[in-house]
Amino acid sequence: MKIPRRLATLALYIAMGGCRVTSSAQDAGGETPQQKLQRLSAAVAQAQAQMQAYQAQLQELQKQLGDLQSQLQPATVAPAPAPLAATTASTQNAMDEIRERQAIQEAQIATHDQAKVETESKYPVKLSGLILFNAFVNTRRVDDTVDPTYALPGSGTTGFSVRQTILGLEANGPHLFGATSHADVHVDFFGNGSQATYGSTGILRLRTAHGSLRWKNTEAFVALDRSLLAPNMPTSLVATAQPVFSWSGDLWTWNPQIGLTHELALTGSKRLRLQAALIDPQDPLLPNTTSTATSTRSEKGRWPGIEERIAFAAGDRFKGPEFGVGGYFSPHRTGTGRRFDAWAITADARLPIGKHVEITSNVYRGAALGGLGGGGYVDYFYLDPQTAERAYALRAAGGWAQLKVKPSERLQFNGGFGIDNPFGSDIRLVRATPSTAYSGLTKNRSAFGNVIFSPSAYLLFSVEYRRLWSDYLDGIPQHADNIGVSAGYRF
Structure with missing residues (x-):
């Protein structure tokens, strides 16, 4: 990218002006022509360094604007670099569109908040x-x-x-x-x-x-x-x-349970899952039948059942391979007081x-x-x-x-x-x-x-x-x- 000629001239003029003021001050002190020339050369070098810095900053700005434009308006073929003014206008339009969408979403959220059912705990x-x-x-x-x-x-x-x-x-x-x-x-x-x-x-x-x-x-x-x-x-x-x-x-079958699950990380995505729980298994009933019993055989046994499982898993929690083994024990008592396990x-x-x-x-x-x-x-x-x-x-x-x-x-x-x-x-x-x-x-x-x-x-x-x-x-x-x-x- 080239720096506009007017910008370069302005920068050189400012530098020269600064040198002129300094030179006049030093003339009063008896400065030699050789010293004036050296100071003028240093001022020109400083102006060139500043112009290079401005050029680098403008190039970085153009690159950032180009990346933003490509994200907002993706195309299958990369467009040629656009002038800075055109890129800025395109970015401004995109930002205006984003603000408009945000305003619409905020209005929808406000409507939802007015119509939602609120819980006593205030949690969603x-x-x-x-x-x-x-x-x-x-x-x-x-x-x-x-x-x-x-x-x-x-x-x-x-x-x-x-x-x-x-x-x-x-x-x-x-x-x-x-x-x-x-x-x-x-x-x-x-x-x-x-x-x-x-x-x-x-x-x-x-x-x-x-x-x-x-x-x-x-x-x-x-x-x-x-x-x-x-x-x-x-x-x-x-x-x-x-x-x-x-x-x-x-x-x-769905039964009441209370328990713990803990995972031990192994190498990579591999892990061991340890599970244990107390369970209150129900009595089996044939479909479309009801029971008049006030307690289950497990509850008559006075002790909840125990279940445990150890599994090895890898990869995604719901799609990766997993292999487990488990055990279960529960004391039972019949209505006549006979025990079985x-x-x-x-x-x-x-x-x-x-x-x-x-x-x-x-x-x-x-x-x-x-x-x-x-x-x-x-x-x-x-x-x-x-x-x-x-x-x-x-x-x-x-x-x-x-x-x-x-x-x-x-x-x-x-x-x-x-x-x-x-x-x-x-x-x-x-x-x-x-x-x-x-x-x-x-x-x-x-x-x-x-x-x-x-x-x-x-x-x-x-x-x-x-x-x-x-x-x-x-x-x-x-x-x-x-x-x-x-x-x-x-x-």
Whole structure:
């Protein structure tokens, strides 16, 4: 960039003027012509240095303005350097546009502040949810027509439902002991009850709830959620009220818990996650049944259950590989005062393969797992139902695995298989008793495949096929096919 001639002349004139004044003063003192010439040369050199500094500053200013213009108005081909006046005008226009947008956003925020619902604590609360419409076809009778888990003898059903709609509230609260506080609660309309009126399509049901204090590597929490033993969830839009592998390999039930999670950093992004909690497992109930008991068998045992999990993880918290093992123990007591113990050992894995494929799995083996979602809806049985002298915890094993293929952020394909298998040797003990008191499943399996398409962040569509195989103590095995179509709006 060249300095304008007038600017250079002005700078030289100022320098010469300064020299002239100085020279006149020194003439009075008898300065020689040689000294005058030296002083004049020094003044000229100083003026040139100042002009070079001005030139450098102007070049830097032009570069900064050019960078700002390219950020505000990106182009595929870099434009030729524009004159300083044109660049300044373009930048001024861009700044005016930014100010105008900022004014509009401030007006919108002011309107929002006037219309928002204010909490008593004054901390922000976020409302979220999923309005979910389901259409279903069941080829045979199932336990729940909207979201089935096992097959029964009888004819099929067809219908629509919005009972799987989910509403949620999330809040971030004050800091305590250096930790941030967080809470959330989610409900749906999948509760049981009479639908005698035309407007009734489901009863509000508490799904999950969390409250936590979060430090950098540690979290203390209370929760109503699935067990620590089963961190992975199968992916389905058709089955949200109950996971797609409920009672066929997924220990999914939501139980009250209080616990701690701590992460130990290893090399790079690798880390160990240590988790432990106390849990109050519920009693298993067949679908559409209610209980009149005022306390659970775990509560009658007078001690809460204990669960723990150790996992190795790497990379992203929700997408990187993770492998875990867990354990569970809970003393129980029946209504007649007989004791039995519930226990489990588990393993889980999440294995991404490249950018578009992922395998997830949970497996378990234990006893009296009905409260966690296993064991065919049964915790225990009496070897002699007439005397009820001894309660025997039903042993079971099971698990599930899913393959996810996600070619893009908007499209994914999922498929998997799950099985819950109470031990045959325990079932034969029940069969040998004079009076049969076993009402659960002897084996339950399910397989599914679905496609989920999300044209935007707020719209979801899915088609799913599920196959159920269910075995019973007395009777032939039953099977049913479930075809579901879902459309959801997330907010």
